[in-house]
Amino acid sequence: MPASHNPKQNQLLAALPAADYERLLPHLEPVTLPLGLVVFESGSKLRHLYFPASGIVSLLYAMEDGASTEIAVIGNEGVVGIALFMGGESTPSRAVVQSAGHGYRLKAAVLKTEFELGGPLQHLLLRYTPALIAQMTQTAVCNRHHAVDQQLCRRLLLSLDRLPSNKLTMTQELIANMLGVRREGVTEAAGNLQEAGLIRYSRGHITVLDRPKLEAQVCECYAVVKREMDRLLPDKTAC
Amino acid sequence: MPASHNPKQNQLLAALPAADYERLLPHLEPVTLPLGLVVFESGSKLRHLYFPASGIVSLLYAMEDGASTEIAVIGNEGVVGIALFMGGESTPSRAVVQSAGHGYRLKAAVLKTEFELGGPLQHLLLRYTPALIAQMTQTAVCNRHHAVDQQLCRRLLLSLDRLPSNKLTMTQELIANMLGVRREGVTEAAGNLQEAGLIRYSRGHITVLDRPKLEAQVCECYAVVKREMDRLLPDKTAC
DNA sequence: CTCCAACCGTACGTTGACGCACAGAGCGTC
DNA sequence: GACGCTCTGTGCGTCAACGTACGGTTGGAG
Known part of the structure; x- marks a missing residue:
């Protein structure tokens, strides 16, 4: 292997x-x-x-x-x-x-x-569950209270955290389906981010140019979830 | 006792x-x-x-x-x-x-x-968890896609299912906080329901007059959650 | 009985997202 | 190297929900 x-x-x-x-x-x-x-x-x-x-x-x-x-x-x-x-x-x-x-x-x-x-x-799986739940609840909160721009930031960071590079492959259409918003709304939000130099966008390929700024712009939802993940899944997870 | x-x-x-x-x-x-x-x-x-x-x-x-x-x-x-x-x-x-x-x-x-x-x-608690998760995810969906009117219906039914009577005690302010919307939005939605004869409202006291009609008006979210609850917590829960 | 606080109703301008429609722009293919 | 498909940008009018502000009503406390 x-x-x-x-x-x-x-x-x-x-x-x-x-x-x-x-x-x-x-x-x-x-x-x-x-x-x-x-x-x-x-x-x-x-x-x-x-x-x-x-x-x-x-x-x-x-x-x-x-x-x-x-x-x-x-x-x-x-x-x-x-x-x-x-x-x-x-x-x-x-x-x-x-x-x-x-x-x-x-x-x-x-x-x-x-x-x-x-x-x-068993312990590992159970410990992972509340972290996943935190993500779900925060999705509910974000859906209710935050603008598309911020949700896009959050979504980009979520993917970024789970990939080795700073390049994401996802069309605006796809993002729209995930966030549950219009495709045009994503176009606009992504345009703003590109304008500000945080990302580069081209036909389904996103390159994140400035992650710190992205994190500065995202809503609190991202941090809450990340904290839970880090807390419940540390390297030192004692079983 | x-x-x-x-x-x-x-x-x-x-x-x-x-x-x-x-x-x-x-x-x-x-x-x-x-x-x-x-x-x-x-x-x-x-x-x-x-x-x-x-x-x-x-x-x-x-x-x-x-x-x-x-x-x-x-x-x-x-x-x-x-x-x-x-x-x-x-x-x-x-x-x-x-x-x-x-x-x-x-x-x-x-x-x-x-x-x-x-x-x-252990089995009972674990079995309850996915039902609770279903409720959380459906909250996220409902927050994204459904109007305040429908969310109010859903919320009333959720309470109704957990109480012995058809009388609820909750101010519009409280409901607004729970749904994460404006108090005025709840006033309007509740007004509609009262107009239609589904509920009677008075200073923090709601009487549900026509539950069937309420169920007819609620969004799919309510049924999805209820189905999960019934499925995972039947009387016959085998342990 | 009177007063007060809590609760509810209404109004109006603002705004963010929607639905729809269409125009350009890149990429693969034949 | 022209065609076609997918993806992105833009421009409307519409609408639900928001923020704000204020008036009315009700029930309980003193």
């Missing part, structure tokens, strides 16, 4: 003690996560728990009228499909690969068995 | 097998939940897990500028402080009693011990 494909690229897997990791390893099935892949559909039965190693997965909720909103963003710091180990077998939201990459997955049955052991894996 | 004060009024406690319930009983400390009580403050250490038996607790997030948004509503179907059994010791949100009642609480240490046993209590 090449160095670029190592389960330990996922921070939760990396935080497992050696013994637990070794036991899990044979069950970790490598998967590629091409852009647009639907990891699981709204309401359908969950068959695997996914550990992204690279790339980004979005949790989306699509309404009856077709409009959608992104609920959370998951990269190599987390897992996709938390309902699985909580005894739910499906969720009303949908998981879509929003930035291509790869990862590993665990069969539902294996996960369940391992989880029931009550060891480090 | 009078019949009106029974831990089994909380649906999660009621769903516990007799043996587990009996073991827990000595540790369940009765608490009254007066209107406005802050069950726990944003960022502070959680000391107890609360099981509401009557009344309603709101999970709120307050922003730096003082504006706030309600994230979720918890009645006797759930528990307040889920971060506790997931290994978090605090949350960025705040829990406030929004309709007076009473309940029971469990010390953090006791909860932790019981949870680690991996028995029915």
